[in-house]
Amino acid sequence: MAYVLVTDGIKEDGLQPLLNESTIQCDIGSLNEFSDRLDQYEALLVRSATKVTAEVLNQMPNLKIVARAGVGVDNIDLDAATKRGVIVVNAPDGNTISTTEHTFAMMASLVRNIPQGTSSLKSGKWMRKDYVGTELYGKTLGIVGMGRIGTELSRRARAFGMNVAVFDPFLTNDRAQKLDVESVEFDHLLDVADIITVHTPLTDKTRGLLNEETIARTKKGVFLINCARGGIIDEKALIPYLESGHIGGVALDVFESEPPEHNHPLLGYDQVIVTPHLGASTKEAQLNVAAQVADEVLYFLQDKPIRNAINLPGFSKEEYEKIKPYYELTRKMGSILSQCMKSAVNLVEVSYAGKLTELDTAILTRNLMASFLKSRLDTTVNEVNAPSIARERGITYGEKHSSETHGYSNLISVTVQGDKEAFSLQGTYIKEYGDRITQLNGFDIDFHPQGHLLYIQHNDRPGVIGNVGKVLGEHEINIATMQVGRKTAGGEAIMMLSFDSELPKNIEETLESVQDIVKVEQIGGV
Numbered sequence: 001m002a003y004v005l006v007t008d009g010i011k012e013d014g015l016q017p018l019l020n021e022s023t024i025q026c027d028i029g030s031l032n033e034f035s036d037r038l039d040q041y042e043a044l045l046v047r048s049a050t051k052v053t054a055e056v057l058n059q060m061p062n063l064k065i066v067a068r069a070g071v072g073v074d075n076i077d078l079d080a081a082t083k084r085g086v087i088v089v090n091a092p093d094g095n096t097i098s099t100t101e102h103t104f105a106m107m108a109s110l111v112r113n114i115p116q117g118t119s120s121l122k123s124g125k126w127m128r129k130d131y132v133g134t135e136l137y138g139k140t141l142g143i144v145g146m147g148r149i150g151t152e153l154s155r156r157a158r159a160f161g162m163n164v165a166v167f168d169p170f171l172t173n174d175r176a177q178k179l180d181v182e183s184v185e186f187d188h189l190l191d192v193a194d195i196i197t198v199h200t201p202l203t204d205k206t207r208g209l210l211n212e213e214t215i216a217r218t219k220k221g222v223f224l225i226n227c228a229r230g231g232i233i234d235e236k237a238l239i240p241y242l243e244s245g246h247i248g249g250v251a252l253d254v255f256e257s258e259p260p261e262h263n264h265p266l267l268g269y270d271q272v273i274v275t276p277h278l279g280a281s282t283k284e285a286q287l288n289v290a291a292q293v294a295d296e297v298l299y300f301l302q303d304k305p306i307r308n309a310i311n312l313p314g315f316s317k318e319e320y321e322k323i324k325p326y327y328e329l330t331r332k333m334g335s336i337l338s339q340c341m342k343s344a345v346n347l348v349e350v351s352y353a354g355k356l357t358e359l360d361t362a363i364l365t366r367n368l369m370a371s372f373l374k375s376r377l378d379t380t381v382n383e384v385n386a387p388s389i390a391r392e393r394g395i396t397y398g399e400k401h402s403s404e405t406h407g408y409s410n411l412i413s414v415t416v417q418g419d420k421e422a423f424s425l426q427g428t429y430i431k432e433y434g435d436r437i438t439q440l441n442g443f444d445i446d447f448h449p450q451g452h453l454l455y456i457q458h459n460d461r462p463g464v465i466g467n468v469g470k471v472l473g474e475h476e477i478n479i480a481t482m483q484v485g486r487k488t489a490g491g492e493a494i495m496m497l498s499f500d501s502e503l504p505k506n507i508e509e510t511l512e513s514v515q516d517i518v519k520v521e522q523i524g525g526v
């Protein structure tokens with residue numbers, strides 16, 4: 001049974017695939033409510049309210065995946081999760097439309113004083129001349145961050161006859177042209193925009209993007225909107241400009257600290273309109289994000305591919321289908337290399353040739369590294385934390401694409417380099433035969449890496465193979481398969497044997513005492 005904790009009131013309708021799965025038990029509530037059994041959960045589903053700190057992660061030693069039913073993952077300690085090997089996924093596009101529409105509603109409300117007019121009329125006043133608004137038509141909307149929400153907003157703004165100036169370092173001219181927006185530098189956007197709206201994540205670069213200095217450059221009467229993350233607009237910096245009348249109005253759905261304090265200074269200004277982080281709060285968005293993360297968690301628990309991992313290279317289902325056979329091969333190669341080369345390693349070089357060069361192979365290299373490190377370490381290692389663990393252990397690794405296929409349609413070559421020795425392995429996947437190891441330390445060989453293996457280095461002399469069979473027979477060990485490789489007659493040679501069951505621990509020493517046998521390594525659990 002896999003245990004899953006669902007927090008933050010994630011919509012249950014969307015969680016049906018998880019709730020209906022008989023091998024999964026879903027508990028619904030807060031971390032506090034289930035504090036006595038946090039150690040049992042393999043998956044944790046959150047919105048933005050639950051803070052997944054390093055401390056929370058420590059209390060959940062079994063945790064393998066955190067799923068954020070929404071976009072922003074700033075409530076999750078990504079570094080700590082990655083270090084622990086916990087996969088973090090989100091639901092990147094489930095709430096795009098809702099947040100876009102909310103931003104647009106905020107913009108329209110802001111320029112037409114709708115919230116102010118509402119509360120004034122409800123308090124018994126009829127103040128038509130105090131609430132003269134501004135048209136959107138013909139005005140310039142400055143969008144900072146042209147991702148999913150920025151893009152959708154730009155379409156709606158163009159439909160309203162607005163000009164759109166965008167600042168996003170990743171926006172290509174081609175895309176800007178297609179979207180009928182002007183791609184500009186940030187300073188230029190400050191100069192020309194009548195309304196500025198931010199749609200970036202909160203990062204070191206975007207924190208305080210609109211601050212005392214940058215707001216000073218904006219047009220008099222500018223309207224500012226933040227429906228992305230509190231802190232992108234510096235809240236304190238707004239005050240002098242609201243006081244002086246430089247800013248026409250501010251719309252905020254998000255705050256530096258949520259909820260903002262009751263006496264937060266910005267809440268006292270009539271020109272500031274606010275909502276309590278409602279961007280994604282629609283029935284549709286909540287159903288979408290819940291369904292997206294439920295699918296991801298279910299897939300993960302069933303060892304199927306996940307699409308929206310934040311701390312892993314992403315790939316589509318189609319890409320996964322292509323990569324799947326090599327995934328198993330790289331896992332096996334990592335394990336064999338680690339067990340054959342027992343000494344310290346400082347460099348792992350992976351090369352992909354043939355069909356593999358058309359694929360994004362980063363996930364395969366991570367998989368190989370995770371498998372390589374797993375056999376050597378006592379901690380959880382997976383594709384998520386393999387890079388940081390390798391770095392910590394002083395192991396550099398890299399990958400390249402090469403044209404040397406050695407006649408195979410696809411080929412993975414790995415060299416592991418230590419201070420004193422090196423070890424190399426080549427493998428391929430052939431549809432009819434499965435995964436094959438085709439070369440080991442320069443010796444041509446052909447075996448299916450499966451089960452319990454014995455790797456023997458020996459001198460190519462008459463009787464050696466027979467003696468190995470004899471010793472194993474005396475120990476009642478049945479050989480399943482045996483492959484032999486050599487470079488020259490009478491020179492160095494290797495054997496790779498496979499067995500149906502585990503071998504006795506001391507069998508290496510017994511075999512190493514046989515004449516002309518140089519080295520014996522057991523390779524288990526491949």
Ligand SMILES: NC(=O)c1ccc[n+]([C@@H]2O[C@H](COP(=O)([O-])OP(=O)(O)OC[C@H]3O[C@@H](n4cnc5c(N)ncnc54)[C@H](O)[C@@H]3O)[C@@H](O)[C@H]2O)c1
Pocket residue numbers: 071072073092095096099144145146147148149150167168169170171199200201202205206227228229253254277278279280281
């Ligand atoms: N209010 C809500 O309820 C709500 C709902 C959904 C999303 N959000 C927030 O909205 C923001 C945008 O969401 P999205 O789905 O569009 O994300 P996205 O990842 O699709 O887009 C973010 C864009 O910001 C750009 N960017 C990053 N750094 C930048 C910088 N320094 N200057 C300019 N552009 C920069 C990126 O290139 C990217 O195009 C996120 O912060 C998200 O958390 C809020």
Ligand SMILES: O=C(O)[C@H](O)COP(=O)(O)O
Pocket residue numbers: 047048049069070071072073095277279280281
């Ligand atoms: O990043 C997001 O998806 C939004 O901020 C929504 O957050 P929520 O799930 O807490 O509404």
